[in-house]
Amino acid sequence: MERVTGERTMGERTTGESAAGEQVMGERKTGEQVMGERVMEDRVMGERTTGERVIGEQVMGERMTGRPGEYLRRANEIARLARAAGNTPFGAVLVDEAGLIIMEQGNAEKDLGDATAHAEMRLASRASQAFTREKLWRCTLYTTCEPCPMCAGAIYWANIGRVVYGMSEARLLELTGGDDKNPTFSLGAAAVIQAGQKAIALIGPVPEAEAEILETHAGFWDKK
Numbered sequence: 523m524e525r526v527t528g529e530r531t532m533g534e535r536t537t538g539e540s541a542a543g544e545q546v547m548g549e550r551k552t553g554e555q556v557m558g559e560r561v562m563e564d565r566v567m568g569e570r571t572t573g574e575r576v577i578g579e580q581v582m583g584e585r586m587t588g589r590p591g592e593y594l595r596r597a598n599e600i601a602r603l604a605r606a607a608g609n610t611p612f613g614a615v616l617v618d619e620a621g622l623i624i625m626e627q628g629n630a631e632k633d634l635g636d637a638t639a640h641a642e643m644r645l646a647s648r649a650s651q652a653f654t655r656e657k658l659w660r661c662t663l664y665t666t667c668e669p670c671p672m673c674a675g676a677i678y679w680a681n682i683g684r685v686v687y688g689m690s691e692a693r694l695l696e697l698t699g700g701d702d703k704n705p706t707f708s709l710g711a712a713a714v715i716q717a718g719q720k721a722i723a724l725i726g727p728v729p730e731a732e733a734e735i736l737e738t739h740a741g742f743w744d745k746k
């Protein structure tokens with residue numbers, strides 16, 4: 523079952539991009555290389571102190587074939603790495619209009635000692651620093667689970683134009699219950715996005731991806 527919220531064609535999106543306060547900028551910021559190349563290491567690594575390595579936080583130039591299931595599978599691999607490093611089992615990847623994975627991010631709450639370091643929140647923040655808002659509007663964020671209200675807000679402010687999630691928040695809530703590690707909301711991402719002023723496409727859940735995502739969560743939450 524695919525739910526699309528406020529999806530518009532690219533042509534329609536272009537109109538209205540020059541809203542007040544939304545200055546059109548050059549195609550690239552410093553550090554962002556031509557399409558498909560890696561984002562310069564120093565820009566990305568500069569967020570962290572020397573020697574600190576955040577698992578599951580990479581910038582990629584890997585081309586995938588463009589099937590949503592494959593991007594979700596990669597996001598789930600990132601989620602597994604995050605869990606292995608002691609974080610909660612969530613992962614996200616950012617894919618540009620050419621189908622390249624240009625950023626990856628696992629949950630980093632433990633890595634960073636930051637309770638707000640959800641995968642999508644952190645990815646949106648990093649992407650906003652690395653890429654123009656025009657580019658991000660043409661990108662898709664793939665995430666293992668439906669973004670929470672904080673993350674949906676971050677995606678909105680980062681101007682990421684499209685989101686695909688594997689598992690619904692309602693399903694996640696069944697898994698986590700009231701577990702302190704992730705006392706899941708009951709406020710779907712669509713409610714947050716629809717309350718905004720941008721036609722962000724929101725697609726999910728993707729049932730074919732659920733079994734693999736569930737494996738990543740198996741035995742993690744107190745409730746199950």
Ligand SMILES: [Zn+2]
Pocket residue numbers: 640641642643669670671672673674
């Ligand atoms: Zn979140």
